Amino acid sequence: MLLLLTYVRRINFRKGIRRKKIEALRMTGKKIQKKSAYHHGDLRGQLIAAARRLIEEHGPDGFSMSDACRLAGVSTAAPYRHFSSKNDLLTDVAKDGLQRLGAEMEQSASEHPRGSIESISAIGRVYVAFAIREPHTFRLMFSTRSHSGRIEELKQVGRGCYGVLLAEVARYLGEDDITEWVIKTAFPLWTQVHGLSFLAIDGKLDVTSFPVDINDAVLLATQRLLPPQDERQKP
């Protein structure tokens, strides 16, 4: 029994240490409103933010619900009022990522002549850049793991992203709708950029002896995979 007590005390001691660390971390956070000390204000949003941060810092496996709780300053049971499971929270992180990616794609496309090789390759550049900037989130966005019952919901947001590319390719081809031709032209572009993203974040770009300039690679692939300017009519 004495042993048990010692054990418990040791646990609490450790907890104390951990708490202090996390407390320090919390201070760096932006908007902390302790308006009631019991009810949190925006726990849901802050948990997602904490998850994003932790995932990018320690990878999706290094992320734990408990850590997110400590960051948000709540008990480990609190998240389950807002998310049905850890995976459910991760799904929201992924969804958020997809939405941000879509917005960035649209933004970068709009900065070039619409329907040009430049605008299309700009979309690709943004795509790869996102992957490199937030590799773990990116991996999460495109994985069926987790996301238990919400794959369709996620896919819907993904379709939004893809739609940006499709629209731009349609403009390039002079098509008014997203025709089969548009889709079949756009798909290899996506594939290419997607593969490049994964190779980049998985550190595989140096297996080849020559350094790969990512932006060059995107542009080159775009040029090769799009039909040349003078053949831009329906096959």
Added chain:
Amino acid sequence: MLLLLTYVRRINFRKGIRRKKIEALRMTGKKIQKKSAYHHGDLRGQLIAAARRLIEEHGPDGFSMSDACRLAGVSTAAPYRHFSSKNDLLTDVAKDGLQRLGAEMEQSASEHPRGSIESISAIGRVYVAFAIREPHTFRLMFSTRSHSGRIEELKQVGRGCYGVLLAEVARYLGEDDITEWVIKTAFPLWTQVHGLSFLAIDGKLDVTSFPVDINDAVLLATQRLLPPQDERQKP
């Protein structure tokens, strides 16, 4: 204290159930040699096999060291005589996968005229097929997560795989060595096939409204990304 005893008994009861399940699983395994009942024979190999199986069945997250132990019929501490950690075991699964992929690539290339579009696209087909057949292992093979101190070792095996493609592209281009031209031609091919693999295993091929035939996609991309037959001279 009574409570504690009840708790312990319940644990043992559960363990009993689990043991039976796993026992049933074990029977389906092929080579079980219980030559000494203490020393196992080939625990290392069987743990890798168990890991492969469990990973493909429940995903890399659903895989637990404990499950692998139960499958192999040893205690949870036993693996640590052969692997320094769970990740270390996973690294061996990944390495094994890369080796098998490389062998399959070489095999399929050899079944076509060397240095032809057919042999090159055959390599791509095998690549994607592997990903679809063993998606979780494939993901593991190309992820920097885990694999703690052994990334270089893994990369070396990966270079072997890539070498198969490089050699075939070199033949296509009529080059004797793996020149810069060869590498720059092969790289987008790899990217394309790699992206296609990930999109396929992540269930993203149906975001486009038209069904994607993977083999067609590989062939088409190969044709577009390789310089045409009549331009096969150094740029």
Added chain:
DNA sequence: TAACTATGTTACTATTGTTAACATATGTTA
């Protein structure tokens, strides 16, 4: 004010990866 609902908490369960201390089999050498 009273009742209801949303959102927290504490305490607990079951499970995991990993280590330490111990035990036994196998191979090598006196």
Added chain:
DNA sequence: TAACATATGTTAACAATAGTAACATAGTTA
């Protein structure tokens, strides 16, 4: 063959996790 060293197992325990249940409080509405 006996003694030892090494490789390879075991049990018991630790620290951490995801998730649940029972309870508590804040905010909202009748």
